[in-house]
Amino acid sequence: MNEKPQTLEDYKKWLKREHNVEISERTRTRYNTVTAVIKQDYEKSDFWVDVVGSLKEYNEEYLLNRGYPLFMHLDKPELKIKPFRSFLLKTFRKNITDNKRYPDEPKDGWILPNNWFSRINDILRTMLAVKYLDGVEFMRQKMGDHCKQYGMDFEDHLEAREEGYYAAHFYTKRKFEIPKIPWDTEKIDFSVEIQITTQLQEVIRQLLHKYYEERRERIKERDLKWQWDYQCDEFCANYLGHILHYVEGMIMEIREKQKEEMT
Amino acid sequence: MKEEFVIYIRSIGITVILQKRIEEIYEFYEKICPDEITDIFVTDYIKDDVSREYENLWFFSKKYCMEAKGFTVRDEFDMVPIRKRVVGWDMQKKDYDFKTATSKSRITLVFKLLEGVGGTLKAASMNCDYLKDIFLKHIIQNLQE
Numbered sequence: 001m002n003e004k005p006q007t008l009e010d011y012k013k014w015l016k017r018e019h020n021v022e023i024s025e026r027t028r029t030r031y032n033t034v035t036a037v038i039k040q041d042y043e044k045s046d047f048w049v050d051v052v053g054s055l056k057e058y059n060e061e062y063l064l065n066r067g068y069p070l071f072m073h074l075d076k077p078e079l080k081i082k083p084f085r086s087f088l089l090k091t092f093r094k095n096i097t098d099n100k101r102y103p104d105e106p107k108d109g110w111i112l113p114n115n116w117f118s119r120i121n122d123i124l125r126t127m128l129a130v131k132y133l134d135g136v137e138f139m140r141q142k143m144g145d146h147c148k149q150y151g152m153d154f155e156d157h158l159e160a161r162e163e164g165y166y167a168a169h170f171y172t173k174r175k176f177e178i179p180k181i182p183w184d185t186e187k188i189d190f191s192v193e194i195q196i197t198t199q200l201q202e203v204i205r206q207l208l209h210k211y212y213e214e215r216r217e218r219i220k221e222r223d224l225k226w227q228w229d230y231q232c233d234e235f236c237a238n239y240l241g242h243i244l245h246y247v248e249g250m251i252m253e254i255r256e257k258q259k260e261e262m263t
Numbered sequence: 264m265k266e267e268f269v270i271y272i273r274s275i276g277i278t279v280i281l282q283k284r285i286e287e288i289y290e291f292y293e294k295i296c297p298d299e300i301t302d303i304f305v306t307d308y309i310k311d312d313v314s315r316e317y318e319n320l321w322f323f324s325k326k327y328c329m330e331a332k333g334f335t336v337r338d339e340f341d342m343v344p345i346r347k348r349v350v351g352w353d354m355q356k357k358d359y360d361f362k363t364a365t366s367k368s369r370i371t372l373v374f375k376l377l378e379g380v381g382g383t384l385k386a387a388s389m390n391c392d393y394l395k396d397i398f399l400k401h402i403i404q405n406l407q408e
Contacts, residue, residue, distance in 0.1 A: 183369035
């Protein structure tokens with residue numbers, strides 16, 4: 001029997017049945033241990049220390065060139081570890097719900113404990129919130145320059161989702177030494193996600209965080225598309241994201257026009 | 264903190280800074296544990312560059328075992344009764360004769376308690392001797408018949 005798991009509990013049973021993987025307290029503890037080691041390592045790395053130390057400089061560079069500050073504040077960006085439950089849900093989505101080839105493995109293979117730290121790319125993440133829309137591209141380029149300077153692999157793209165989510169996602173890639181289950185260590189490839197978004201998008205993201213979490217756990221899609229269901233949460237939330245993006249584009253246009261008039 | 268605890272943590276290479284952190288956690292557990300804390304154990308492993316990493320901090324009393332997970336970087340504490348509640352254990356060891364540890368010795372001990380909870384105790388190098396003592400005193404002695 002190979003019924004498609006519908007809930008996280010079903011998924012845990014499926015992992016046990018199909019891959020002999022038991023999700024237990026030990027799995028969670030190991031996840032917390034490994035991710036804490038990686039976080040500590042990354043925070044102490046020359047690369048990250050330099051990035052944090054350069055934010056003030058970037059702010060001033062942007063201010064001099066464009067006449068506005070890049071950031072609202074210059075607090076140190078906080079590196080956050082994805083909670084184990086969210087992480088497991090993500091493997092559920094990739095292995096099952098978003099896997100168009102199910103019951104066969106996804107295109108790049110199953111995501112299981114032997115590879116999941118390397119395959120999930122946002123376990124450790126942070127966010128840089130800039131004031132204006134063009135600050136996203138500015139920071140994206142700066143992060144790229146930083147990676148090149150430190151010989152670090154990276155990948156980046158601009159996200160524009162149907163659900164009204166807009167941000168640049170920047171992934172730094174390097175090897176980390178983590179404790180193995182019995183003893184000693186192993187070196188794994190690991191990506192750290194740096195989201196670059198605007199302050200306004202960040203505000204709305206915070207407001208809608210709970211809604212997005214709930215949505216991720218929902219397996220069955222609604223019969224009526226959210227774009228037509230004006231009473232559902234998504235309608236308001238998603239369109240607010242799109243409207244904000246449009247407004248931010250307009251702000252940029254006004255800013256540029258003002259600059260032209262002054263010169 | 265007890266003198267023997269300090270001797271132990273210094274013997275496995277823990278610095279004064281980390282010792283202070285351990286003392287804070289000890290004081291926390293000392294206040295809440297109904298009986299005397301008799302033993303301490305720090306799980307550790309050796310990295311490729313031969314540096315030592317400390318993972319979890321354990322305390323044991325006659326009736327309870329207490330764990331501060333990832334104690335160097337976070338505050339995550341638990342405490343469970345252990346007396347006659349060990350239902351099984353599993354040990355993997357390498358280069359250890361169960362008498363005297365060498366720099367190559369490694370042990371990983373997994374034990375299970377009633378209701379499915381349990382713990383993992385990992386030791387490298389000389390710390391294996393301490394883990395052996397914990398194993399005999401708190402795991403074997405508390406095996407449920």
